Amino acid sequence: MNYLDLIQILDSSIRLATPLLFACLAGLFSERAGVFDIGLEGKILISAFFSAAVAALTGSVWLGLLAGIASSMVFSMIHGLASITFRGDQLISGVAINFLAAGMTVLIAQDWFSQGGRTPQLSGGARFSPIELPFAEALSGVPFIGPLYADALSGHTILVYVGLLTVPLTWYVLFRTRFGLRLRAVGENPGAVDTAGVNVVRLRYAAVAICGVLCGLSGSFLATGLAASFTQNMSAGRGYIALAALIFAKWRPWYALGACLLFGLLQAISNRYSSIDLVLFEIPNAFVLALPYILTVVILAGFVGKAVPPRAGGQPYVKER
Amino acid sequence: MDKLPKWADVALIPLINLILALIVSGLVVALIGQDPFEALAIMVNGAVGSTYGWGYTLFYATNFIFTGLAVAIAFHARLFNIGGEGQAQLGSLGVALVCLMVPWPHWLIALPVAILGGGLFGAAWAAIPAYLQATRGSHIVITTIMFNFIASALLVYLLVSALKAPGMAPESARFVEGSHLPTAREVLGAIGIDFARTPMNVSFIVALLACWGLWLLLWRTRLGYEIRAFGHSDKAAVYAGINPVRITMITMLISGALAGLMAINAVMGEQERLLQDNVLGAGFVGIAVALMGRSHPVGVFIAAVLFGALYQGGAELEFETSIPREMIVVIQALVILFTGALDGMVRSPLEKAFLRFRRQPDKPGVPAE
Numbered sequence: 156m157n158y159l160d161l162i163q164i165l166d167s168s169i170r171l172a173t174p175l176l177f178a179c180l181a182g183l184f185s186e187r188a189g190v191f192d193i194g195l196e197g198k199i200l201i202s203a204f205f206s207a208a209v210a211a212l213t214g215s216v217w218l219g220l221l222a223g224i225a226s227s228m229v230f231s232m233i234h235g236l237a238s239i240t241f242r243g244d245q246l247i248s249g250v251a252i253n254f255l256a257a258g259m260t261v262l263i264a265q266d267w268f269s270q271g272g273r274t275p276q277l278s279g280g281a282r283f284s285p286i287e288l289p290f291a292e293a294l295s296g297v298p299f300i301g302p303l304y305a306d307a308l309s310g311h312t313i314l315v316y317v318g319l320l321t322v323p324l325t326w327y328v329l330f331r332t333r334f335g336l337r338l339r340a341v342g343e344n345p346g347a348v349d350t351a352g353v354n355v356v357r358l359r360y361a362a363v364a365i366c367g368v369l370c371g372l373s374g375s376f377l378a379t380g381l382a383a384s385f386t387q388n389m390s391a392g393r394g395y396i397a398l399a400a401l402i403f404a405k406w407r408p409w410y411a412l413g414a415c416l417l418f419g420l421l422q423a424i425s426n427r428y429s430s431i432d433l434v435l436f437e438i439p440n441a442f443v444l445a446l447p448y449i450l451t452v453v454i455l456a457g458f459v460g461k462a463v464p465p466r467a468g469g470q471p472y473v474k475e476r
Numbered sequence: 477m478d479k480l481p482k483w484a485d486v487a488l489i490p491l492i493n494l495i496l497a498l499i500v501s502g503l504v505v506a507l508i509g510q511d512p513f514e515a516l517a518i519m520v521n522g523a524v525g526s527t528y529g530w531g532y533t534l535f536y537a538t539n540f541i542f543t544g545l546a547v548a549i550a551f552h553a554r555l556f557n558i559g560g561e562g563q564a565q566l567g568s569l570g571v572a573l574v575c576l577m578v579p580w581p582h583w584l585i586a587l588p589v590a591i592l593g594g595g596l597f598g599a600a601w602a603a604i605p606a607y608l609q610a611t612r613g614s615h616i617v618i619t620t621i622m623f624n625f626i627a628s629a630l631l632v633y634l635l636v637s638a639l640k641a642p643g644m645a646p647e648s649a650r651f652v653e654g655s656h657l658p659t660a661r662e663v664l665g666a667i668g669i670d671f672a673r674t675p676m677n678v679s680f681i682v683a684l685l686a687c688w689g690l691w692l693l694l695w696r697t698r699l700g701y702e703i704r705a706f707g708h709s710d711k712a713a714v715y716a717g718i719n720p721v722r723i724t725m726i727t728m729l730i731s732g733a734l735a736g737l738m739a740i741n742a743v744m745g746e747q748e749r750l751l752q753d754n755v756l757g758a759g760f761v762g763i764a765v766a767l768m769g770r771s772h773p774v775g776v777f778i779a780a781v782l783f784g785a786l787y788q789g790g791a792e793l794e795f796e797t798s799i800p801r802e803m804i805v806v807i808q809a810l811v812i813l814f815t816g817a818l819d820g821m822v823r824s825p826l827e828k829a830f831l832r833f834r835r836q837p838d839k840p841g842v843p844a845e
Contacts, residue, residue, distance in 0.1 A: 193558075193621070238817065241818055241819075241820035241821045243820055243821075246556055246617050247767065250816075251809050251810075251812040251813035252813075254805050254808055255809035257802070261800055262806060265800045265802075266508040266509065395621055399618075441632045445630070448625045452605075452619055455608065455612075455615070455618060455619055
């Protein structure tokens with residue numbers, strides 16, 4: 156493997172990390188507010204479908220993006236209704252949402268396009284096109300740094316950069332604003348927040364809504380940036396990997412970026428090589444793909460630094476009995 | 477004091493939830509321009525209108541009984557085992573190894589060993605998440621989800637390496653003839669009843685025995701009492717001298733073993749070789765089945781047959797109309813949503829209604845908690 160291979164792997168790592176990053180930050184908002192969300196997968200999927208479908212029908216990727224976000228928001232509100240208003244089990248609601256998305260996408264795709272549960276191929280204005288970062292051309296000649304900047308970092312679609320910018324934004328909102336303080340407090344001790352006169356239900360709905368928007372971006376990027384159409388079950392477990400990244404990152408935004416890039420790198424490696432030859436023994440591809448899940452279990456087991464979830468996570472808030 | 481009479485809790489609420497799920501499903505069907513009543517008629521007829529339909533319905537139901545019981549026993553200890561899918565995958569590996577390693581002379585000898593193999597492998601796959609939950613506090617939902625993916629990666633790897641049969645497809649060699657389980661057609665044919673050719677086999681009887689065994693365990697043994705006590709209040713259970721680590725471990729081992737047993741029906745009974753994805757979501761259907769069956773073995777049985785009919789009916793639906801098979805997944809999602817997550821939406825108005833109709837107690841009620 157030479158330097159150029161490495162650049163290409165880094166390039167596809169960033170691309171593959173982006174849907175994970177959006178979903179991971181989505182989960183971060185929701186879970187920091189005390190609402191567990193294993194329905195990230197479903198929201199990515201429904202958004203991927205509506206983004207691709209509307210983009211295919213209108214020819215505009217931006218309308219597709221809006222439709223994707225809207226559909227993901229609807230699912231978020233179902234989750235909110237079940238877990239905040241009716242105080243149902245958040246995990247079970249998440250499971251239901253994943254199935255609902257898996258079924259509905261194919262059902263509607265078949266009804267609209269009759270192509271066996273997929274959307275037509277997107278092209279031109281129905282897809283996000285790559286953006287050259289400033290000076291990419293000029294710097295590409297510089298040894299070592301040049302190719303890294305011009306080929307790995309530059310030339311992605313706009314959503315990749317939006318994703319990277321969402322990390323500092325999330326950090327700022329959560330740790331430097333009053334809203335963020337309250338949001339984190341409502342995930343640790345909703346009773347105290349309520350006593351302070353802040354509406355717990357409204358805060359949690361706000362968190363769930365932000366989660367919906369970010370999952371919408373994730374799905375939209377998946378179908379119109381990474382791929383060029385919607386295919387059945389195209390999220391392929393990304394929602395769960397994002398969940399793993401969230402635990403790996405211990406519910407912190409900057410760590411989330413690191414975790415998603417790492418998991419993106421693992422995907423890129425397994426896409427490129429059928430197995431990795433380490434001279435003494437061979438690592439099978441399946442192991443590389445399973446590595447995010449194995450790492451998460453190790454982290455959860457507390458062998459390498461303990462991951463402590465928000466204290467009130469998973470519990471519906473009851474004002475008074 | 478219970479706010480609801482027992483019959484309302486056990487029968488009325490699940491029924492209302494189910495009807496709500498079906499109404500929304502009907503709306504979905506109408507939305508994609510089909511007639512919901514016609515669809516329902518096709519599904520019912522396809523599922524129970526012939527011995528062919530019944531055979532498939534009960535074949536699917538057998539899978540769902542095992543995975544449903546697996547989720548149900550975990551629910552009793554207030555553990556959410558979402559890893560039925562992975563445990564069933566490992567169970568299929570156990571069953572396949574049993575069926576591949578030994579030239580079995582007769583299925584009556586092969587079946588008990590296969591049950592042992594599937595159960596042991598399934599239990600082993602549940603053991604690590606259970607241990608981590610019990611001793612290190614790692615959330616069992618997350619660890620079992622992770623183990624689902626690890627299981628599927630493991631199976632993919634084994635089926636392209638050690639277990640791969642000659643040829644292109646990533647699948648194992650065919651099991652030996654002696655491990656073939658008699659199908660319903662063969663059994664009923666022997667006593668002169670004509671039954672269509674379906675994959676339904678003697679595993680169905682094993683599933684019924686599992687229902688009965690689980691009922692016995694939960695309500696007639698000391699261990700079952702401990703499991704239920706732990707589920708109601710872990711603090712009170714600890715105070716009563718129940719070891720939480722032991723109960724968590726045992727419950728999850730039984731749960732994993734039950735999920736693993738699904739393989740005797742799907743792998744040993746139908747496919748007769750190990751395929752990459754042999755569980756096909758049955759581990760997740762178990763969640764819906766356990767929720768609808770209120771975690772009681774009888775309820776699980778009824779719900780499993782209902783879901784079996786849904787799967788078979790859904791297949792017919794795809795065959796006869798332009799509604800894709802994924803309609804089943806939508807109905808399944810709505811059942812989980814309404815019986816599981818939105819339970820409170822039906823329950824609290826119903827509780828208020830029942831309280832209004834009930835006579836006031838003589839003494840003013842003590843406020844709950």
